[in-house]
Amino acid sequence: MSVHALPEKEIVAIILYISMFLMILAVVLIIFFYFSRQKIIQKELEKVDLILRYQKEQLHAIIFTQEEERKRIAQDLHDDISSKLNIVSLNSHLLTAPNLTETETAEITENIINLTTKALENSRKIAHNLLPPVFEKFGLSAGIEELCEEFESSKSVKTHYKNEIDFDEKDIDRHLHVFRILQELMSNSIRHGKATEIWISFANINGVNICDYKDNGVGFDSSNTENQKGLGMKNIDSRISFLQGTIEIASEINNGIVVNFTF
Known part of the structure; x- marks a missing residue:
């Protein structure tokens, strides 16, 4: 009993169906890998975004801290040093007044020395706090x-x-x-x-x-x-x-x- 070969049309149809199946499979795999890759990229972007946001917060904290430190130093300079030097200046002018008694001159001079000493001590403290x-x-x-x-x-x-x-x-x-x-x-x-x-x-x-x-x-x-x-x-x-x-x-x-x- 002889085996008859498949008709040529059927062979072409089988090849066509197999080709179509492989093409559909390829398209499905491409879509699958594309969306998988997109998810990975999205996760990586979210991770980078979190890192950048954290770094931004850290930078803001550093800047804010520096600004607060500058304000504190400016306040110390104004409250302690400037105010004392202003009084020293006023006392210095008093020394130029005519008819000052020896006691008044000594008292004003002592005030100037005391205030200058305190201003010097405070300036050292401010400098010490900086470094x-x-x-x-x-x-x-x-x-x-x-x-x-x-x-x-x-x-x-x-x-x-x-x-x-x-x-x-x-x-x-x-x-x-x-x-x-x-x-x-x-x-x-x-x-x-x-x-x-x-x-x-x-x-x-x-x-x-x-x-x-x-x-x-x-x-x-x-x-x-x-x-x-x-x-x-x-x-x-x-x-x-x-x-x-x-x-x-x-x-x-x-x-x-x-x-x-x-x-």
Whole structure:
């Protein structure tokens, strides 16, 4: 019994159907990959947008902080230095008045000396707040030691400082951010936390610089994100971002605060 070959028309039809099927499959695959790619691109764009928005917020926080710092310095200069120098100027003019007694001259001269001395002390304080001389000359560790001494001079807090890192003097610009972070944390510990003891330690673990900070203050509920949205915390976040570091904050009511950050 012989097998008859399929008619030529049927062969052409089969080839045509197979070709159409393959074409439809190709179109479906192209559409599928196109929309999948679009979803991936969309997700990437959303991710980039989030990063840009975060960076924008950080930049705004830095600018706002700088502006607040400028306002504070301008206010200090106006209230302390300018007002005292104005009175010095008035007293200097009084010295030119005729018929001044020796006692009056001595009194005016003493006022001028006292006011000039106070203005000089205040100008030193303002300059010190901008960039402590010890920090500039001897680096971060010495700057923090002096900072601890300044806080302890109020007799309201005891500080414990330990450092295991040999800081590179070339990184002084970056270290200034670390110094400002600790300055902000210590101010918060005393002003808001009512702490009587503060612990600060530096260590290098697996090539990463780590700072551990804690106090024995009243603490707060760190699980509530609203508690970490103050200007001080925005300022700290901005500096951590600049340092390309990370920060973790843990606190409980009546149990102080623990802060760990890398830089």
